[in-house]
Amino acid sequence: MVDVHTHRIFWTVHKYAGLVAAAWLLVLGVTGVLLDHHEWRWLSQNSVPTSWTSDRINRLVPGTVMRHVVATPTAIVGGSERGTWLSSDRGQTWTKVGFLGIKHQPQLFGTAGTAKATFAGVMLATDDGLWTLDPTGATARPLALRGDHLTSISPGHDDRTVVVVRDHTELLTIEKATGAVTPIVRGDRVEGLGGAVAFNTFVREIHFGRGLLAGEASIWLNDFGGVCLVILSLTGLSYWAVKRNGKSMGLSLGARRGALKWLFRSHGPLVGLAAALPILYLAVTAIPLNHIYGFxxxxxxxxxxRASLTPAYQGHTLNHEIDGIVAWPNQAGRLSIVSRFGVLESRDNGRTWRTEPSLPDPSGMAGANIFRVDDRVFVGRGGGKSLVQIAGTDRWEPLSGPSTSLTSATRQGDRWMVKNSKAIYVADDHAAPYADAKIPFKHAVSGTTLFLFFADIHTGVIFHEQFKWLNDLFAGLAILLVISGPVIWLRRRWV
Incomplete structure (x- = not known):
């Protein structure tokens, strides 16, 4: 049992730490939950003026406008989670692609099929199923899986099919002519994982909801911590207000006692104790991430x-872990995916997986992009380390030119075109030095997405570049609250 003197000290610490931190912890809780869910369309397709957001965030905005491109000799279709657009004048103007039967634009997560003289046969993987472009590229019609969140796509093993990933989890084959869907029976066994994980990767993924439990469970735990931060902030401030000003609010003695009892119970044993773990790890990991580049x-x-880390790193499941897919042409059963474990390969149509043996450091390629155009397979990686392979050669060639990770590629007549966050590049050969095509795309849609706006608030950079030091303070206060709260509860229990 905690003695009276110790209890008083912890009560005082908890009270003043809470009063100082409550408002900002509430903001962090709300924005943290929103940032856990990049897949929510309204966060990407609603925006605020760029004048509202910081220079640091505004530097990221162009990369959100267009991630995927497909081109004919005379036109380009490009899109991202913000929508899909068509240009017939080398990017001087962009018009929205119409999706037949709906008023909104789905989020675009990948394309399959090569445009030749027209866009006929080009497939779009979206958060509202699979669509095909008409020959002009001006409209798209639904083909399959309406309402489903398709997070990546690849041309199939033969010309009749495409392979898609539903919700970062399920692998599906779709007949292009009919839209018929066939599930691919995917296993979870992963061989050849490296024995070590970069420490800073572990810290970042813990904070971002990918580093504790396998699958979506880590995100749910983060969400729980964020919601509890909001509840604890509101109930803590309400407890203080009723105790201090309840009489002046016109509350009777009985009403004040009842309110204080309810607020204490909901604040402490019901929410506070249950949320202690997620709040603690979120606060502890926030401090180094406030200084991410130095960290x-x-x-x-x-x-x-790896063996000493959490279940998320043990390779027990690929549920909600597949960030990109390639089906290799004329090699039935061969699939490659990008996951938290890097680039993985299957030779038995997804039943077993191993780290891609021909790639340099395949397990270190988590976060890369993988996609295929005709018989070329691209791996987009930052630092100018993107690679390309002609299927059947088993030899990866470095791709010269773009310095940041590629997000897509396409043919434009006899030329190759690739896209990264900065520009659209062209070359005469798939691996030759690429040059900026000077095709403007940043004006296809204006403003900063709500997702980036909330990220700006969450980090505090929207207020000042050095707000990170205040965020350190609030993280420290959150840790104090997590420690002092249970000590107070041990003495007072249910009041």
């Missing part, structure tokens, strides 16, 4: 044993 530099080369 990465300082911990470069630090590794932790």
């Amino acid at each position: 990465i530099d300082a911990t470069k080369g630090w590794e932790v044993s």
